[in-house]
Amino acid sequence: MLEISRITQIFGGVTALEDVSFAVKKGNITGVIGPNGAGKTTLFNIITGIYTQTSGTVFLEGKDISGLPPEKLARKGLVRTFQNIELFGQMTVRENVMVGMHTKSSCGMLSCALKTPWSVSEEHRIREGAVRWLEFAGITDLADVTSGNLPFGKGRLLEIARALAVEPTIMLMDEPAAGLNSQETLALGLLIKQIRDMGITVVLVEHDMELVMDICDRIVVLNLGRKLAEGTPREIQENTEVIAAYLGEDD
Amino acid sequence: MQFDQILQYSLSGLSTGAIYALIGVGFSIIFNATGIINFAQGEFVMLGGMFTLLFLETLKLPLWAAIPCAIVASTVAGLLFERLAIRPLRQATPINLVIITIGGSILIRGLAMLSWGKDTHAIPPFSGDDPIAIAGATILPQHLWILAITVIIVIVNRIYFYHTISGKAMRACAYNRRAAGLVGIDVHRMVLFSFIISSAMGSIAGIIVAPLTMTAYDVGIMLGLKGFCAAIIGGMSSGIATVIGGLLLGVLESLGAGLISSGYKDAIAFIILLLILFIRPQGLFGKAESERV
Amino acid sequence: MKRELLKFGVFAILVLLAPLLFSGGYLMNVLVFVGINTMLAIGLNLLLGNAGQISLGHAGFFGMGAYISGILTATYAWNPWFAMPLAAVVVGLLAFLIGFPILKLKGHYLAMATLGLGIIVFIVFNETVDLTGGPSGLSGIPNLTMGSVTFDSDVKNYYLIWGFTLMIVLFAVNLANSRVGRALRAVHDSEVAAKVLGVNTSLLKVQIFTLSAVISSLAGSLYAHTMTFVAPASFGFNFSVELLTMVVIGGLGSVYGSFLGAALLTLLPEFLRAAHDYDIIIYGGLLMLMVMFMPGGLVRGVPDLFRKLFRRGKESGHA
Incomplete structure (x- = not known):
């Protein structure tokens, strides 16, 4: 491997x-x-x-x-997590995991800004995927918390969920x-x-x-x-x- | 292209270059002690000239007394700037520091404009203006003053950084701020010191160049930026590398202006700046350092 | 998402109705500038607020848009509607090419490099006299036309500019809440983590820099066609700083914050006519005060302030 x-x-x-x-x-x-x-x-x-x-x-x-x-x-x-957890501190827990799905989606800047039907359906898919990983890590209840405010242990779980979202x-x-x-x-x-x-x-x-x-x-x-x-x-x-x-x- | 023409441009380039060098060393001292690029650095250069004018014309002091007073006044301004703008900053991210020093620079410039108006002012040369001939080129006594004072400051600087306790402490901060703090160096004090030293140096640069170029509330921007360019060429060293960077920039600029086009004179510095940042961000003489994550 | 649409709807209606409330050519003219500055601030904010990358050279891109449009239409008699996209493409291409080396730099170095770039562009505007008219400027730029309508009055210009501004607002709001917007904010918070998750951060930074430059160029073209005259003085370092001030005052990363910042900084000098020379002191002071006491900008700072005041009020009420 x-x-x-x-x-x-x-x-x-x-x-x-x-x-x-x-x-x-x-x-x-x-x-x-x-x-x-x-x-x-x-x-x-x-x-x-x-x-x-x-x-x-x-x-x-x-x-x-x-x-x-x-x-x-x-x-x-291949993904990794960090010793001193590197979260996107100003984004919510859900958004953090959604960034994890970056490689599994492909809408470009223009398509996103113009909200093409394609980008809308992709956004749905990303949202649903994020829910799945939040559940897996057991942090669904924290989905809308700003990740910078998480206690360390929960932050660790989020980092793992986010890395898993890369599949x-x-x-x-x-x-x-x-x-x-x-x-x-x-x-x-x-x-x-x-x-x-x-x-x-x-x-x-x-x-x-x-x-x-x-x-x-x-x-x-x-x-x-x-x-x-x-x-x-x-x-x-x-x-x-x-x-x-x-x-x-x-x- | 005549030899004496080139000599002439080089000579006058050297003295402007010396000014850039002094400003550049000021940039580097603050950067090394704090990690901040002080965008307001040029304003202390302007303050040096303007305060000299104030003491000279408004308070009727003789030149030899006006100059030290002006240096002290500008240094106090530098001290206040550190105390009032830099130290209270809670979220000292690079972007916030850039913004706050830009804000400070505009504020200082604005206050200078209110106090002294928008006119350019002349300051008398230190010892007459009879040109001196050197191998077919001529220079002014003020050029010699500039070069001499620069040399003295560079030497004093060297002695300070290598032979005094506080200078050594400052160098320790430059290498590793946290470690310096751990061995008992008062890092806050060193930051303040760095602002004091560099505003003093900036103001001296402003004072010695003022008789040649005149001074106005807005001379600080360009001089500051070119000083920064000198520091970048020198790899942000607070020693000889930046001095060479400044001299090099001064000469190139002077030759470019004289031989190619005077309109693009200011562009030369910025093109050099961009090229160095793109190709050799560690400076012309520095060694490449591995990036730490 | 619905809330975003609602916000946009309210904003758009206010914008469209404003001319009914504020009649008078002078004020309309000022509001046209608010529109142009809003576009510029949004463009810079995409870069600074979302991706965390500073630029002190955006006045240069603004100027290039204005000059390319101006020269093609005034000197070469092009149709403005062709000149505008061409200007945007040229500026975008330039930003894209210079973006790769420049965005490798970080923090202070990036600030200095963009500043240098802006100044070089400014010098070129001044020195290429044959092309730009030099320091005295370029005049005779035609107004935009649409069918039989020529945009030559303040009210017409108001609707023209704000039509574009609203489009940019919607564009930026959509982008912020999308895959790309999230990736940008991720770069801001932790570049290394974003990379590990597969975000090509260097390409993304160059892309947003390019987009931001294109928006500035568009604003520049519109500026040229509404003013019918451009001069280098409008595109210097001071204007780059003014744009930065708008973004910081309004609130980093907030689209409507950019509007607030632009509106405040455009209207303030108009109300302080008497204090004309004081404006740079005010900019400088505002920049410093905002960073020190309200780093989130007006959009976040003012609600916070109210919350605090309200809470304090309640507490003292109990006592």
Whole structure:
């Protein structure tokens, strides 16, 4: 599904990632973990086209997608969420999700401004689609709230609903549980499993080990920019190198 | 095309360029300390000239006394501007900052128009106006004053930024405002300082150029914009790069006006500005920096 | 959606009835300018309010529309109805081409670059004397005609200009509540998130910049044909700032706010005739005060103010 091949990233002399390779299987939930500064977010930024890597390749379903900008990746079915949720704060919850359906609609500027019958029917379709994703995320009651006023946990759900509206085949989540309380985290875990059951491949960076061990099918461990280990949650938990890396962290 | 003609244009270009350089460094100092492009920068240049006029003609002070008074008065205006317009701003988005500094610039210009009228005024040169001949070209003593004062200011600036505590603190702010705050630098104070320094520099530029070009309530717009252009060429550096940028701009403009067409003189600066912004937004001498998200 | 239509209907009726209430050529003439400025403010607001991209060069696009129409009709005797769309196409094409490099810039840099662009255009108006008549202007531009009607009186011009203005209003209202309008506002709030969702933000920004320039050009053409005379002074940096002031005062992103801002800034100097020279101080002061105390503009600020006053009134009533 997604293959990371020998990615290296150097920022002005500092090597953030070095020769990282792994593959993500279709329909899996894959967790990328590692101590702070391991390069997890950098890796995400490379996969999602926000940074361009120094060397290495990213393949999506066998095709080289390295260097493609995020908007092109979205059309190829790859979306992401952000650690510090990036909502469209001045728009309502519903409108946020409607923006998610951008690639699934096509009316141009003139057609929209002139309200052609085509644009009107498309608008209907977008509206109905948005309702569906709001329901899925369980935030239908908040549809007309300005998203900037949402509590953090609800904002996270909205960001997920909005990303789902793109109808992705693969979804990358950057620390989805950050800032959530334990109950919200539990619900999030269920939601992510539901997303996988819809046939969407999920890759997540996460610090909440309980969540990662609970929902991930496979785990990749990064440390200091290199891949330290890869395997099932059980294998990772028993890996002595991983344990050492984590214990060595708080010095 | 004669050699002495080119020399003549270059020489007079150098002195206007020095003015652009001073204004440009002022832009950069504020930008580096605060991330703000102060659209009102040019108005302090205008205030320098106009205050000199006020002290000279209305209060009958001699020139040597009028000039420092004018610098102090313009600097106080810069201080007030930061206190009254910049600091109270609650939503300091780039667009709001652009709008508020534009608003401030119009307001200052308007007040100057009310106080001094719409006429252009002359200020006497610092030491006579007997031309000096140099290799077939002539320059005025005021040109030499401009170049000398610019050199002095650039040196003082360098000493301030590299050899005093407050200058070093300001540089720390330029590198990383949050980190500077964390190590105990009073960032608000540095912002205020940056406005004080750059309004002082702007007013000096306005004062030394006034005997050559005359002064009026609306000279600030063009001078300010060209100073900005110098800063862009210099990659928003508050040091030598911007000075070179200013000199380069001054000379190009002077040659363009003399050899091609004087009507398009002002357009030259803006075409350079656009080209640099499009092709090398990091400035002519700067290194490309990776964009942070 | 129904509410939007209702709002538009009320607005349109008020506009159409206004000449019955305010007779007198002078006031009609001022209201013609309100119409032109409303178009311009809406055009700029699409860019600034919706997409969050500033332009300090819109007076240039306005001027180009006016000059292209003016020159083609006055010097080359074209039919104005052909000159107007041609001007719009030329200005649009230019905006589209320059849009790609210019809209890569952000914030302050974008402001400076558009400002520079505006000034270059202004200098060209002044210097190409053979074409534009230079600083003394271009005269003899014909009025628009429709069948046997020539738009040469204030009332006729009023209906001509406001006909176009109402179209632009409807156009902008529709756009704001559409797929494209949402994408634009998304770019404003978080460009990176918009990209991740598949919005081609750089293309979208260029498109809205182009549309905004075309609207300005159209307003320019209409201005030229109603005034029958154009001079560079109307298209300088000061006018770009005035447009910005209209948009900020009215309310960023609000179509009717643009009308309010345009109306206020066009009428204010007329009422302050005596204080003619004070107008730039007033613009400057208004800009600063609005950004500081009412960043949402009049359309949001005034209702907020009333709400606050009302609440305070109630509280003191209880006490």
